[in-house]
Amino acid sequence: MKGKETAESREGTTDNLWGMYINLLYVIVLSVILLFVYMAVRTDIDSYLNRKIYSAEELAAFQQEAEARERSRVAEMNWDKVVDGIHIRTGLHDDENLQIIIGTCTSCHSAKLITQNSASRDGWKSMIRWMQETQGLGQLGKNEPVVLDYLAKYYAPVETGRRKTLDMAEIEWYELDGE
Numbered sequence: 001m002k003g004k005e006t007a008e009s010r011e012g013t014t015d016n017l018w019g020m021y022i023n024l025l026y027v028i029v030l031s032v033i034l035l036f037v038y039m040a041v042r043t044d045i046d047s048y049l050n051r052k053i054y055s056a057e058e059l060a061a062f063q064q065e066a067e068a069r070e071r072s073r074v075a076e077m078n079w080d081k082v083v084d085g086i087h088i089r090t091g092l093h094d095d096e097n098l099q100i101i102i103g104t105c106t107s108c109h110s111a112k113l114i115t116q117n118s119a120s121r122d123g124w125k126s127m128i129r130w131m132q133e134t135q136g137l138g139q140l141g142k143n144e145p146v147v148l149d150y151l152a153k154y155y156a157p158v159e160t161g162r163r164k165t166l167d168m169a170e171i172e173w174y175e176l177d178g179e
């Protein structure tokens with residue numbers, strides 16, 4: 001009886017030892033797995049822990065920056081943008097009557113025909129008459145003097161010679177016939 005008990009208890013001790021080893025092995029394997037998992041998600045955890053938390057002021061500044069960008073983008077697209085007195089879309093000189101000129105003179109051809117020409121008021125008038133007689137340009141009515149004033153003001157004959165500036169007192173000196 002006693003001997004059997006001893007053998008059983010010895011067997012029990014060996015079982016306990018194996019059990020301990022197996023438990024230890026579990027712990028080690030589990031640790032290794034956890035280590036791998038940690039390594040895999042480490043950068044995510046780090047970036048979460050180190051994430052920047054913006055203050056209300058910073059967020060408001062971002063908002064303002066975005067709005068400023070949007071405003072300048074809209075200004076870039078501005079259909080009637082004027083730079084240095086030139087209406088960018090058409091190339092015509094800016095003026096309070098510019099929209100009348102655009103409406104009257106750019107439906108058939110580009111405004112380049114205007115900007116590349118120069119003439120006196122009479123010269124412009126005869127060009128308009130020519131377009132009316134041969135190119136289907138309609139009557140300009142009350143816009144005609146407005147258009148002629150505009151054309152004579154910005155697209156007058158330019159003196160390219162000795163004189164660089166226009167002298168109004170001597171306007172006859174270089175006035176051209178226009179055609």
Ligand code: HEC
Nearest residue numbers: 104105106107108109113114117127131135136137138147
């Ligand atoms: C109904 C259509 C029409 C309208 C509107 C029109 N034009 Fe013209 N215009 C023409 C045609 C067609 C030509 C000839 C184009 C060509 O030769 O390629 C022309 C030519 C011109 C030329 C070149 C003339 C030349 O001798 O080379 C000028 C400058 C001009 N137009 C100015 C104007 C002005 C300023 C207005 C506004 C008052 C105007 N056009 C409105 C049809 C029009």
